[in-house]
Each structure stands twice: as C-alpha cells, then as structure tokens.
Amino acid sequence: MAGRHIPCKRPNSADRSSITMTRSNPIERLECVIPYAVDHPFPLENLPWTVFSTSADEKPRCAVRIADSLLDLALLSAQAPHAFASGPLSDQRVHELFSQSTLNAYLAQPRQVHRDFRAFLQHMLSPGSQVFDSNSQAVLQAALIPIEQAKLHLPIRSGDYTDFCASKYHCTATGRLMFNDPTRPLEDQWFQLPIAYHGRSSSLVVSGTNFHRPNGIFRTKPGSSDVQFGPSKRMDFELEVAFVIAGSELSPLGRPVKLDQAEDAIFGLMLMNDWSARDIQAYEMNPLGPFTGKNFATSLSPYLVELAALEPFRTPSPTAEHTPFAYLDHKGNGSTWDVRLQAFISPSPPATSTEQERVWTKITDTSLKHVYWTASQMVAHHTITGCNLKPADTFATGTCSGPFDEPHSEASLIEACKAGRQPIPLDPPKGSTSTETRCFLLDGDAVKILGHAFDPASKLHIGLGECTGQILPAIEL
Amino acid sequence: MAGRHIPCKRPNSADRSSITMTRSNPIERLECVIPYAVDHPFPLENLPWTVFSTSADEKPRCAVRIADSLLDLALLSAQAPHAFASGPLSDQRVHELFSQSTLNAYLAQPRQVHRDFRAFLQHMLSPGSQVFDSNSQAVLQAALIPIEQAKLHLPIRSGDYTDFCASKYHCTATGRLMFNDPTRPLEDQWFQLPIAYHGRSSSLVVSGTNFHRPNGIFRTKPGSSDVQFGPSKRMDFELEVAFVIAGSELSPLGRPVKLDQAEDAIFGLMLMNDWSARDIQAYEMNPLGPFTGKNFATSLSPYLVELAALEPFRTPSPTAEHTPFAYLDHKGNGSTWDVRLQAFISPSPPATSTEQERVWTKITDTSLKHVYWTASQMVAHHTITGCNLKPADTFATGTCSGPFDEPHSEASLIEACKAGRQPIPLDPPKGSTSTETRCFLLDGDAVKILGHAFDPASKLHIGLGECTGQILPAIEL
Numbered sequence: 001m002a003g004r005h006i007p008c009k010r011p012n013s014a015d016r017s018s019i020t021m022t023r024s025n026p027i028e029r030l031e032c033v034i035p036y037a038v039d040h041p042f043p044l045e046n047l048p049w050t051v052f053s054t055s056a057d058e059k060p061r062c063a064v065r066i067a068d069s070l071l072d073l074a075l076l077s078a079q080a081p082h083a084f085a086s087g088p089l090s091d092q093r094v095h096e097l098f099s100q101s102t103l104n105a106y107l108a109q110p111r112q113v114h115r116d117f118r119a120f121l122q123h124m125l126s127p128g129s130q131v132f133d134s135n136s137q138a139v140l141q142a143a144l145i146p147i148e149q150a151k152l153h154l155p156i157r158s159g160d161y162t163d164f165c166a167s168k169y170h171c172t173a174t175g176r177l178m179f180n181d182p183t184r185p186l187e188d189q190w191f192q193l194p195i196a197y198h199g200r201s202s203s204l205v206v207s208g209t210n211f212h213r214p215n216g217i218f219r220t221k222p223g224s225s226d227v228q229f230g231p232s233k234r235m236d237f238e239l240e241v242a243f244v245i246a247g248s249e250l251s252p253l254g255r256p257v258k259l260d261q262a263e264d265a266i267f268g269l270m271l272m273n274d275w276s277a278r279d280i281q282a283y284e285m286n287p288l289g290p291f292t293g294k295n296f297a298t299s300l301s302p303y304l305v306e307l308a309a310l311e312p313f314r315t316p317s318p319t320a321e322h323t324p325f326a327y328l329d330h331k332g333n334g335s336t337w338d339v340r341l342q343a344f345i346s347p348s349p350p351a352t353s354t355e356q357e358r359v360w361t362k363i364t365d366t367s368l369k370h371v372y373w374t375a376s377q378m379v380a381h382h383t384i385t386g387c388n389l390k391p392a393d394t395f396a397t398g399t400c401s402g403p404f405d406e407p408h409s410e411a412s413l414i415e416a417c418k419a420g421r422q423p424i425p426l427d428p429p430k431g432s433t434s435t436e437t438r439c440f441l442l443d444g445d446a447v448k449i450l451g452h453a454f455d456p457a458s459k460l461h462i463g464l465g466e467c468t469g470q471i472l473p474a475i476e477l
Numbered sequence: 478m479a480g481r482h483i484p485c486k487r488p489n490s491a492d493r494s495s496i497t498m499t500r501s502n503p504i505e506r507l508e509c510v511i512p513y514a515v516d517h518p519f520p521l522e523n524l525p526w527t528v529f530s531t532s533a534d535e536k537p538r539c540a541v542r543i544a545d546s547l548l549d550l551a552l553l554s555a556q557a558p559h560a561f562a563s564g565p566l567s568d569q570r571v572h573e574l575f576s577q578s579t580l581n582a583y584l585a586q587p588r589q590v591h592r593d594f595r596a597f598l599q600h601m602l603s604p605g606s607q608v609f610d611s612n613s614q615a616v617l618q619a620a621l622i623p624i625e626q627a628k629l630h631l632p633i634r635s636g637d638y639t640d641f642c643a644s645k646y647h648c649t650a651t652g653r654l655m656f657n658d659p660t661r662p663l664e665d666q667w668f669q670l671p672i673a674y675h676g677r678s679s680s681l682v683v684s685g686t687n688f689h690r691p692n693g694i695f696r697t698k699p700g701s702s703d704v705q706f707g708p709s710k711r712m713d714f715e716l717e718v719a720f721v722i723a724g725s726e727l728s729p730l731g732r733p734v735k736l737d738q739a740e741d742a743i744f745g746l747m748l749m750n751d752w753s754a755r756d757i758q759a760y761e762m763n764p765l766g767p768f769t770g771k772n773f774a775t776s777l778s779p780y781l782v783e784l785a786a787l788e789p790f791r792t793p794s795p796t797a798e799h800t801p802f803a804y805l806d807h808k809g810n811g812s813t814w815d816v817r818l819q820a821f822i823s824p825s826p827p828a829t830s831t832e833q834e835r836v837w838t839k840i841t842d843t844s845l846k847h848v849y850w851t852a853s854q855m856v857a858h859h860t861i862t863g864c865n866l867k868p869a870d871t872f873a874t875g876t877c878s879g880p881f882d883e884p885h886s887e888a889s890l891i892e893a894c895k896a897g898r899q900p901i902p903l904d905p906p907k908g909s910t911s912t913e914t915r916c917f918l919l920d921g922d923a924v925k926i927l928g929h930a931f932d933p934a935s936k937l938h939i940g941l942g943e944c945t946g947q948i949l950p951a952i953e954l
Contacts, residue, residue, distance in 0.1 A: 197766050215862060216861060253680060285766070292859070296862035327954065
C-alpha cells in the first residue's frame, strides 16, 4: 500500500457548528408504578445498574436505581419469581446473575439479553404491566431499598482499563503548557488515531473512596535536573467518561471489531476521575507513558448507565479535521451523546464544620459531545490489531475538556490554572470573605464530578450520579 | 525535602564482576518415588504449576509437573483423600482449589500455605513418606498424566499485567538505534526508577498460540512524515521473564510494599514473549507509550515455577550505578536468579515438511542475572504510590538483553539486526546451502523461548519450559 501524507486542519472553534443537537420528535415519557418528579434524574427511562449492600445485609448484590430507591433484583427474583415469568431470563437465572458482587456475569450475557431485559424491567415497572397486583405490591415494596440505606460498591471488575486522550482541547492545551508555547499545534499523529495507554485496573475505586496522596520521584521544578522523592506536589483531577464493554460474543483474539458494529460492544458509561500526580507523571513518562503518576486510584461513579438511556441525547460527533484511514472513518456519520459534565473542588471544611458544609467551586462545565474521537472509534482502534475484548473492560475518554472559548471548559486543574501560573479563586464560605486559591489539590481537598443529560421539553433527566473523592495526607514511610 | 542531583555512572562491561555466582555448599538432591534422570528439567525440586486438560476430560484443572507427567491434584484429592491428611490444606480444599481452570484461587491463599503445601507435596512424593503404599500406588499412577496426553492452558488469569524495561543493555541499545547515535547514554531518569507501562492482560496467551500479524498505522519509513495503514512490517519478539504476584494479605490500596518484603509477594516466574510491532509502536507511542503495537498477543510459558525452586540459583543483582532513593535501595544486597534464557527463530518449514522439521536459529543466549532492576524493586516501585496488588498480577522484566560484549546477548530482533541494518543469517536446513536472512519476522516464522537453571555439580536442572508462537498472515479486513 502506498504511503500518504495527510495535512491536518488545526484546531479552531468554528467546528462546533456541526455538533448542535437536532430533535425532530418530542420525547415520549414512560409511566412508572413508582411515583417521582417528572425531572427526577433516575426515572424509568434511566434505570442505571449498580451493586450495593445494606447494614442489614452486607453481601453486595446487583440492583437498578429507580427514583430514590434501588430495586434489589436478587431479592425480588427470590421473593417474587412470577414477576420474571415473561422475561428473557428465568427467575433462577436472574437470581444467580444478580446475587453476585459485580455485574460482570450479567455483562457477559448476549447483548440481545441486555436489550430485552431492560425493556422487560421497564414494562414490569409500568402501570400497564399488572405484574404487581395488590397482593404482590408488598413484595415490590420490600425489594425497593431506599437509597439512603444503601452502600454503593464498584459495580464492575475490569480486567483491563484503557485510558484514551480523545479531547482535542485537552491534548492541545496540555501540549502548549508542557512546551510553554501558546500556539503549538497538535502532532499530525493525534488526528490519525485515538492515542491511549493501558491503565491500572486494580486501583479502580468507587466514588467516595478517599486515598492518600502518593509518594514518588519528581523534578524539584519543571525542567530541573534535580529530583526529589516525597509526596506529590501537583495533584490533579481529570474529568472523564468511561465506557464499559459487554456481550457474550465479543471478538476473539485476531478479529477486529468493525467501526459500524463497535457501539454494540458497549453496555454503558460511568463518570470517572483519573486522579493524576502531575510531577510524578512528568518525570516517569518518557518514553513508556504514564505509570505510577496515575496508578494509585482512579474513581468511578457507582452507576452504570446503559447507552440506550442516552439515545434521546445522541448528537453528531465533532467533524473530523482530516479523513482517517477507513477503519476509523465515520464518513461524517459519527455520533456521541450530549452529556453535561461538571467538576467542582472543595477545600477541607473547618474542623467545626461537617462534610455536608463543604463549599464547592465549579472548575468544569462542559459536554461529552466535544470529545473528538468517538467511543466506536476507540473500540475499532483498540481491536484493529486483533486485540480481544472481555466483558467489563473499560475504555475512558481521557480528560473531557471543551472548546477554549467556552467558560469552565477545562476538565483538569493543570489546564484551569495554566500549569500553576493562574491560581483559581475558590468560592468563599457563606458570610466569609476568604480569598483562598488553588493550583493543585491540597490534603483534605475533595473533587466532585457530576454528569447528566436533560431535555427541557419533556423534562427527561438522565442522571449519571456523582464521582467524588478526597485526598488524605501522604502516609509516613 | 531538598532536591538532589545524582550523577549516573555510565554503562560499561566491568560491572559484571559483581554478578558471578558463589555456592559454598553443594546442593543436596531430593529423592522421588517417580523415577527420572538426575538432570531432568522437572525433578521434585522444580514442581512447577500449570493448568491442563485431556481429550478424555476436557475440563481444565490444576497440576504440578513432575518428570514426564502432570500430577492431577483435582483427581488425586478426590481419589486419595488420605494423601492430604497431614497437609496444610484439607483434601476438600485441595479439590476445590485445584478443580478450577486457573491457579488464581490458589495464588490468593496465604503465602505460608504456598510454602507449606510445596514442602508437603515434596514430602508426599518422597520415598520416605509412605503416603502411597502398595495399595494406593495405583491411585497415584492414575493421577499422573503423561505429558504427551495433556493440553496445557494459561495457568493464571492476570487482572493487571505490567511490563518493565529493566535491562540496561536493552534500553541503551534501543535508545541508540532509535536516535541513530552509537554512544548515546541512557537518561539519568532510567537509573532513578524502573520504568514501566501497563500492558494488556486480555491478550496474554499460552505458549503455542499462533496469532495473526497485526494491522495498524505506521510511517512508510522511519522518520518519514508519510504514514500508511496495513500489516506491520517490523514484527519482533522480546524475550522476557514474568513474575507472578500471590498472597492473601497483599497490601491494600494506600500501603506500599517495602523493598525487603517485596519478594514475599512473588509466587514465581514464567517465560514471556512480548511480541512487538515495531513500526506501529514507534508511530503511536509518543507521548503515552506502547499501546496497539503490543496489545495483540503476549505469550507466556505454561509453567509457573515457584521462586523457591530457583533458590539454589540466587545470585547478587548487578551493582547499582548510582544510589537510588531509599525505597529502592538494596544497599548492595540485591539479588536475582541465574536463569539461562534463550530465543530461537525459525522460518516456516517447506510445505513438504512438518512443524517438527523446523530449523531453529539461535538469536539470544543470556541470563536473567544481567537485568539491572530486581523483581523486588519492581514491586516496591509499583506500589510506592499506594497502588494495590492482586493475586495473579504479572510483572514482566522487559527485554532481557545481556552485556554488549557477550555473543547472542540481544533479546529482540531489533537489537540483533541493528534496526534492520545487519540482517541475521538463518541456519540452513540440513544438507541445504540456503542463505536466508532475517531482520524482522515473516509470516510463518516461529519464535521459541527457553529458560532453565543448571548446577553442574549436583546436576540439578530447573526447567522453565518453553514459550513458542508462530505468526500467521494478517487477516483480510
């Protein structure tokens, strides 16, 4: 095959014209036997998956979230087997799959089962289904666990976690900061393929897991040849979205997943915070990429939202700035989802206050729709060599920064504070005139990531939940 | 903590004076109820672990290799429960652990159980044990599966696989080739910490698994700005050793493993071939490291050899060329194992020949003892940030190239053929005057990696088995 050289168009802000959303038909809303506000983030149209336990039953098991409750599918299938009689999985199978401590066994089912079971649950919980008559209402009520009684766990056990770097804006901004060149363009290679690295899956943790500031080796100052060992001084967050792989017939070793079939390999998505020790990472990453600068903790939201729930929010992906090779070419028909993504930071509250009294300063307010490479392109590229996928494998977008000319577009602190040159003012506590600022995270600081999609006409609100974490002081060695 | 600048001594060949082996006491050999030659690679002192199936029983289960057989522990514990009466695991537990299709459940046991069970098996199979009297000899014989009847499987399911780059010689040589500078030194950073990247664990395959040449994007020529898509033209192998993590009490998130306790987290080792598509890797790896250039297949030998089996071959590790930070400082007492490592390549045999008639050309003949960073240093560095470990996690050394002045020291083709500048003559088939050469691997080429340790005085021979694979043509897209 002859070589070819593809000139790349450079980033500009005009390309957003292609990513406005068009909706020709109004969204029809589902009715549910469980009452909730029309704009509740967990309506019957959402029905995200999670794993939970309670103080009364500490064994983690699987559930879907509906309104302010979790529907305990392990319990419901045991107590009301008849409810599953007309579904795609027998009550025994439902019980077996959802009594487990992760969703992995369910994710390994055929994709058609996932589609059918989602539709079945939606039907089961609709007023017309009559699955729960007055005699069995009590069983349903018993299986609805109020969310405040539930402890949420990481719902998946990822065999492999891959972190892409798919936002043009993030990669452009960090390259410019790293080389201290405010007009530096992205490398041609960036537009040829979605760059990525394998991440550490053992340290994927669920939202709410606090962790110690990592120790490591880093330069005393950026660019210095002097190095030191100690707690990282440049702790950052990265707001990301993680796609979770599923299916019983994923491509075996040697068989690439074609672009137009790639989305079928994705079950759903979660919010992710790819915590980063910038100084450790900068020192170690040449030439093998990020390693200990990111291996200490990566946080995921507890909810796995199916792609089907986001279908009303599908939107064209950003226009390709050059034509990629055929295996990555959407031919103008690529799509993504308009999911609003927000990140907030908060200093440790004063000793006299509680965690609830934290004051949150918004850093990021952007959308998944700005990410240049699509989830399908990530899957197609990852497997083009013949690499096999397994259920619960996780593909993250990388930092989801938005267009430079939009406020709060930066999805990490290093971008927001210009690598330390522009400290960020923190919102003062009520009644205070505090002038505290941040460049990188201090001990006690917490980060909260939120995600949701919303349609004003129908008030359909698909919540992704939240992904939080707090930095504890480095441990004594 | 104040910064400090550490001048690095540069690579030279004099440092090998420190890595000669000293053995003050002769090795005492064990006696075994199963007869074998004194220099058999799988004597009672070795007893490596594997997973196998047979055509008569296709369910994979766990075994230890002894001489020319596998001891089926699932079968033996079912048929002769009394044999385990005095061991550290009840016969039910033995049966439960070893009926599984991987060693993961066993690897998750306390390390003391591993030590005790190894000693117990060695005692069980010694003439003095009398576990198998004339009545139960038949049961033992039935559980000994002749190796030629066994199909060997990958014995572990790795949650995470990390590939280090711990050979000074490999990293120096590839840096010089990449920058076309024959005197280029390693970066200071290389001597500060063992660099590494997370690898892809889904595509870890067992020896004997053939795979298709990967497709990808690469430069038409090194350094060119023209790129093309297609089958890799620079397929290579990398001879490596993989260390496998085990234990019930591995450090939780946040707790680094101390250097002097790190070896206790390692169960044993396996041979590895980290197949690499050099052209794909070179194009994609800036700045996030290797990704699809290595994610299509990584081969492991089917035997997991416990570190205890290699204790007689322990030897001091290479002298540190500068003093590392305390968490990596062996203070001159670091050690490794003198394991001979060899790699061979073979072209596809003519159509009229069989696989057995392949002619193998030796590329590599070196030792694990030359690898600069120790397995303990890898564990200590990986966890210094608080990264947690899980049983069956795999840490590979990276390409185990030896000193430049030793013949066959290069443990990859890119080093052996000087990045394509010095084609390697292949050994001709018997009676032929073929003058075939290789730079990178062609379709049909196979690679075989061997490893063993040997003590001439006692004739103790600890075989690591072999790790083979053949490259099939790229699939049609």
